Amino acid sequence: MFRHYLVRHLNRRPKPLKTLMAMGVGLVMLLGGEQRATAAGPALSQQSIDRLQGLERKLSAGHYQQVVDTARSRAASAGSSQADQWARALYLQVAASAAQRLDQPGCAADLLYQARGIDTAPLSQRLQWLEQEARLRLRAGQLEQAATLFDRWQGQASLTSDDLWLGARLHARLEQWDDALRWVSLARDKESAPDNEQLALAASVYQQAGQYGEASSVVEAQLEQEDSDPQRWQQAAALYQRIGQPGRAAALWEAGWQRGILKGEEALLTRARLHMAGGTPARAAEMLSQALDNGELEDSNDHRRLLARAWAQARDHQQALQAWQAVAERTEDAHDWYMLGDLAYGWGVWAQAEQGFANARARGGDNPGQLLLMEGVAAYEQGRLEQAEEVFRQAEKFGDSADQANQWLALIDNDRGQPDLSS
Structure with a gap:
């Protein structure tokens, strides 16, 4: 059952792409952004300023495709001077803004990729475009490219905790667990009180990366925040089992049962099995x-x-x-009779041992020669030598028990030859 829980809940995949995109709603190129950016680079000619302002007015009016076409054309025909190359980068940014509004995130990302490749653009501006491109790649479903960009972005800037969690979720979505683990560590260092969604992501990443101790502590932290979800209790118990702490798993399950969160026949059976595994049978x-x-x-x-x-x-x-x-x-199952006989044999309760082995043999139990041997030993230990001898004679007929049967028969003969010292 716990393997089922572990597969279903301990091994649960990160959230789908649409959730990643919803978390990455950081790209909104506000109108006026191009105007603010012009002051960051080399001085532009009045013609370039007028053209950029004209494109921004068309963008505001909703002429998005026209802006894309015109801005790309302007960028393609830009000169080679530093000012012209700076203007080219800004044209590409305007085109990217329009492409985004046309719901073409892949196209917008490509345009920003070109813009940030222009060395004339200030480093701070290129870093901003890197961030925006990363988010656009994410929205376009280009996850591997987005992950690469997120890694570059993280290496060059101080990201917010939300951005760090987004990077972790992105790598988890790609099943890049070592990278996801690094992002989770960065996010937890930045975020002192992660929410339940972030904790769930962390637990999943820790499990997939083999960090089961960390995963279990995170799951318990989830229980402290919100303990009404049975799946979290199941996940926590399964994790403790996996890291070799069945006693802790049993205690946790017991707590969930006592609170009425874990209930029903399956939960009761799991509760019992955990107590058996955890040392409280x-x-x-x-x-x-x-x-x-x-x-x-x-x-x-x-x-x-x-x-x-x-x-x-x-x-x-x-x-x-x-x-x-x-x-x-x-x-009336042969194996159940054998279990009775074996248990009684180990504890020296010879009458039940004899009964168990005899009934197991009569019902077609496996290894009849060995069953006969143990049945004979049980009879011998009760002082019933004739019965023991008869059973051992039958055991002689089986190859896997013949030698031992002969030894017991020799012992019985020896016992009969000894004087009775009790009188």
């Missing part, structure tokens, strides 16, 4: 017994077997043997 046996008695759990053969295993694991001899006896009598 007697607690599992008690809850299973109670649930079977009050009808909370279906009185099936499998559930009765689980109860018997729990008592056996708790090493409660009386309860365990009684439970396996009840299961075997109920199912």
Whole structure:
């Protein structure tokens, strides 16, 4: 079951592309941006200023395709002087603004790529275009290019926590888990109180990157913020199982059960199995017994077997043997009789051991020669030498048990030859 939870919830994929785009709504090239940018580079000619202002008025009026065509034409015909190249970069920016308004993010990104390749443009402006291009690539679904640009952007600027989380989600979407892990680390260093969505992303990335301890601590942090979601409790317990802390998994599940968040038959069975794995099998046996008695759990053969295993694991001899006896009598299954015999044999309860092995053999159990050997030992330990001898004679007929059967028969003969010192 936990493998199912782990696959379903511990291994859940990051959010789809539309969510990434919604989180990346940072690209809005406000009108007037081109005018503000002109002051950052080399002085422009009055003709270039007039043309840029004219394009911005057409942009404001909604003539987007005309702006794209005209601005690209102006950029293509720009001269080679520093001022002309600066004007060329600004024409490309205006064209990108118009392309974005035409809902052509890929085209807008290509235009900004050209603009930021112009060395005349100030570094601060090219960095801004890099950021905008990254977001446009994301909107266009060009995730690998967007991820590369996000990495370059992060290396050249101090990003906000939202941008860092967006970078982490982008790399996670590409299943680039090491890169996603780096972005999550940066985001958590920047953001002291991440929200549930960010914590869920962090938990997913930590799991995929093999950082299970970090993942479990993040999941618990989610529970502290909002503990009403059963899937988060399931995820947390599965993580603790995966990192080898079954006791912690059992305690966490128990807490969710006691709060009424985890409920139902499957949750009860998981609760019992976790207690068995976590070192508290007697607690599992008690809850299973109670649930079977009050009808909370279906009185099936499998559930009765689980109860018997729990008592056996708790090493409660009386309860365990009684439970396996009840299961075997109920199912008349050879393996269930064998389980009773094997458990009784290990604890030296010879009468039940003999009964278990004899019934397992009678019902076609595996390795009949070995079953005969153990049945014979159980009879011998009860002082019933004739019965033991008869059983060992049968065991002689099986190749895998003949040698041992002969040794026991020799021991019985030796016992008979010894004087009775009890009188």
